[in-house]
């Protein structure tokens with residue numbers, strides 16, 4: 001269960017069609033302003049793949065130093081909306097067409113010697129690059145590991161050395177520093193340990209710009225728990241030498257909290273002794289609980305009536321004809337009746353934009369901004 005802010009509750013109660021997304025832009029603004037303040041001296045970029053919604057980007061743009069984009073599509077999208085915002089362009093499989101855009105961004109994150117060879121061959125420039133490193137450091141406790149072992153992301157030391165050789169003796173592609181995004185779902189202490197390792201590695205190469213990535217933890221089991229931005233920011237300040245630039249690029253931990261997927265109970269039933277509530281929509285609009293394997297936290301607004309469940313465990317499912325269409329399993333609720341409104345929280349990152357909208361051809365949700 002999750003506490004629903006009054007403004008979101010009012011918006012949810014006023015909906016005439018379900019399901020719908022409600023984005024709480026005011027809470028996003030407060031949150032990102034607080035994050036910005038907690039990171040003195042560190043550049044803050046937003047990882048657009050978490051949620052590229054233009055209205056969210058407009059709020060974020062007032063507080064961040066730039067945007068991290070992971071495809072030519074994201075690059076074009078952000079360029080159109082925020083022509084002057086500095087962009088960092090990453091992603092493990094950039095095509096030649098995408099590499100041709102390299103000279104239009106602030107930083108290109110080079111993923112491999114092969115990619116660098118294609119960039120050099122393309123002859124565009126000047127291009128300012130960071131080498132994406134995958135250091136051999138422990139990432140225990142991470143929800144997702146992009147580094148710390150064999151993965152398709154970035155380069156080990158051999159790859160980095162090969163890049164240094166390729167870069168030598170030319171001036172069009174300029175080495176500015178290193179980039180790392182080793183893991184996601186880590187707390188401040190664990191991310192600071194990783195940042196320390198990346199900064200030390202950069203110093204070993206003699207470069208002074210270091211992007212330590214995103215991956216700040218978000219707890220779906222305890223929505224009130226927040227990443228310790230102040231501790232993280234203070235740790236980064238201590239780590240940074242005066243002539244160094246440190247940059248972070250969080251996605252999930254910035255936008256997860258501002259999104260709500262609001263739906264309505266169609267049916268409550270008992271099958272082989274277990275209670276199920278079927279709601280309008282489904283995980284084709286909010287795939288997060290399926291991809292993360294968690295219960296999506298939700299609040300119940302008592303807009304319904306009739307026989308349902310009270311003070312007992314219920315599994316909340318959507319309208320899709322697949323057993324995978326589950327939002328939350330065996331959650332004890334005070335009440336859940338047909339017609340009740342269910343507002344799933346923490347649906348602002350890796351939610352609608354990672355979902356398989358066309359499966360079963362149900363209507364798309366409306367989007368509301370408060």
Ligand SMILES: *Cc1c(COP(=O)(O)O)cnc(C)c1O
Pocket residue numbers: 047049050068070090091181184185213214215216249250251252253
């Ligand atoms: C996805 C991604 C991020 C953002 O990760 P979060 O876990 O959403 O903070 C940052 N950098 C890179 C390179 C990424 O791929």
